[in-house]
Amino acid sequence: MERETVISAKHLKKAFGKGESRQVIYSDLDIDIYKGDFTVIMGSSGAGKSTLMYSLSGMDKPDGGEIHFDGTDITKLNNDKLAVFRRKECGFVFQQIYLIDKMNLMDNVITAGVLTSKNRGDIKNRAKELFSLVNIPEKTWKKTSAQISGGEAQRAGIVRAVINQPNVLFADEPTGALNSANSAAVLDVFTSLHDKGQSIVMVTHDKKSALRGNRILYIKDGKIFGECDLGKFEQDNTERTEKLDQFIKEMGW
């Protein structure tokens, strides 16, 4: 069956620095992201996983190439149009969470929600549903990020990321700053969202996190070096785990 492509990037180029300190991250990278997939991008440190993800999401501009997001070449958009694109099409979850300091969780979510909806009541109602989905109790909604655990904060970060019902949810090492219990809770939220049809692109070097995806891409030497189809996530499915182990071993991780 033909899969629907949501992002299609061709001949991507990206380098940092100038002169002798210039470091080429990728010089001719092609990648497709499919609708409904939970795509995981893996690779060694400095391979350019996050750089690629931020390019695909319009957060960063590649030095060359095209990125078609739902048919629009986002490399041609100016900064303001990119901002409008991101608010409608993308959601972001960061390793450092980055909830706005001193702003309570509900307001953090509303701050994103007001960008696409005129009705604050609707935003609040949807936020409440999502808070329930990610298991954040009502008494916590009025707390700031400094008053809750890292896991709760990251789950609130996910709520903020999906409040506008993005086409693709991007996550950059979402469990990188969390302990194992909190990590599991956060990953469960991702799985739950994926089960509801949410397209997700996650960058990680954590195998447990990667197992939640159905499609694993490995980036190396500035290219998509390998790809692995893990199929739908199932808890305690050792076959998937072994398949992932085998894959990353082959990739030279």
Added chain:
Amino acid sequence: MVRLKKLSTLILHNLNKAKGQYLSFGVFICLTAFIINIALVLAFQTFDAYDDLFDKLDTADINFIIPRMQDHDNLLAEVEETDGVSFVEKHEGVFTPVTVREFADSDFDMNTVFYNIDEERTLNLPDVNKSSNQRDSSVYIPMYMKELGGFTEGGSITYSIDGKEHTYHIDGTVQEMQYGNYGTGLIGSYFPKEVYEKFADEYSGSVITEYSIKTTENADLGKMKNEIAKMIKEKGIALLSINDRAASKQTRTMVCTLLIVIFLAIAAIILVVSIFLSNFRIRSAIEDELAQMGVLKAIGYTSNMIIAGAVMPYVLVGMIAAVIGVAASYAVLPSVAGILAIQSGFSYAPVFDIMAMLIIVPVLTLAILLFSYLSARKIYRLEPINAIRGVVGEESTGQNILLFIVAFGIMVLLSFAGTLLYNVNVKPDNFMNTLSEELPSVIFTAENEKMAELKEVLEKDSRVKLFMEYASVPVSYTDGSLTAFVCEDFSKVTNDICYEGSSPAGDNEIAVGNALADDYPIGSEIEITVGSQTEDYIVTGYIQSVNNAGAVCQLTGKGYEKIGEKTNSVNVYLPDKNAASFIKEYEENYDTVVKASVNFEQMSENGQKMYAGIVSVIVIILFVISVLMVLLVMYVIINGVISRRRQEFGIYKAIGYTNRQLTIKTALELIPVVAVASVISAIAGLWYLPAINNVIFSLIGAIKNQFEVSAFILIAFALVFTGTAFGISVLLSAPIKKITAYSLLKD
């Protein structure tokens, strides 16, 4: 266009998270609006109130006074036929120099016209405030004398005229707009009919006719005044006084103009500091909250939206603070107007001025919007991914630059205030010399034949530091009347009021006032007349005069004698302040020589007291503003330092630094910039303060001010300022105590 409704959460959050910062910014703007509103209300209402009262009292546009004995029937018709004249009315009065006894505990010399208050008139109506009706010995004194001289309704006043004392019961005060205060060179007082007639009989030789002229619309007052003066002169009539509404207004609103300029200058400095403060705060916020701004960009906020989120709190706070500042200023405006009434001789009650508010609030708001937008523009260049990763294009927040500018600016205020204070209170002669002519201790008047004897006595008196023949006499020139300062030798004068060229030395020389400077270049000739005698003099220089609207001149004694009688007064300068006992002794021992005496020392002190009162208000305002500014700026900076360096302070604490050490360390880090800025400002003050003083005082006619700028005072202020800034910094750094090493783990 950014839709603010979408941003309300962000704006409220920004406001809430830095309440203290916005509060301090609001206080600055409030203060700015407060001061600007005082200046604008004074500017809009004082001059209008003057004009309103002028119109209400049907005051003539031009008044001139001639001896009644020279007033001929056909003169009225000729004046009426002069171009631009719409209506002329004649009034009778007695014009005489008087010494007012006990005028603010001193004697006060003033040319005065006594009018009959019951005379029917349609022009120059006096606004009388009667307290009683003791017709037989009543007088109605002008408000200026009541306010400055300390006379009260129901009390008494004594005039000394040619050595004879006349005491009257003060039945009330009058406001009149044609003369009104000392600066106009003439003051009007009013008697009831019976008292006036008796007085006029006694001084029949001094009875005058006042021609009060209403001009047509758009008439050129200066030109008309000149034409009338010329016509009077051609007829051989002595022109005792001529004035016009513009000159009187300028003289009577002199202090008001000065206050407006000073207030606007202060407000400008505070505004600049406020703008730097908001600029600094926004730039700091961008650096401190870089990641959060990146996140906002990531979730779809455009640069304009984020900028609006950063700028709008300042705009909102600024707008509200400006309205509060404007409203608060009305609490002090009546007092300010009261102080002005002392000098201007007329009173009015300031009312709410919508125009001032409509200027201040939008202008301040737009200035805040513009400058905070310029500071926040950096957000445009912020790539979301770089912001999240903490990569900033420029590193410096300009903290030191802000501190330098603020410290420099505050030192400008302090230096100005300190110099004003020094020259009014410590060296009052500097201030009085700027505003007046000679400041002798005593003025003696002798009969002409006794002058030589008086000078001989003074020569032998070891207590006398200096004496010289000096007098102020009315003269006229082609275009009007002048007050001439006649001195036997201008090289002896103690107050050099000549700001360009030189005072006259020969009997054919003259120095003219600033009002004549444009028409009479140095080296040109000017025709001066006294009575029927006319003489040409060569202009040698220009002199300044705050009073008389600059219509003054200097003539040597010999030069004046070509056209007038030899003057008969002597300025006596004593090294110590004992004029009263000196006068008493001379009046007792030399009563045949001394015809009249004036305690000028006391008069100067009274004048100084009045100005010292006004200056004290300005200085107190400046000091309060300076301390507030130091406090608020330091608060903003230290708050930012503590917030940015929490981790560093936590580490210091972990390795054993005490709160006291960290507090002092933080304060000390800021002080070098303050010290350098204030010392540089103090040293630069030696140059810029004379320039500032020149600009301010030239507005009221004192082209050359005599202010002394003391390097010692400036450096002392710089040190006190630096010390105060350090003390305030230590106090404001106290929140460092709240930082714990443990809290950093949680962060």
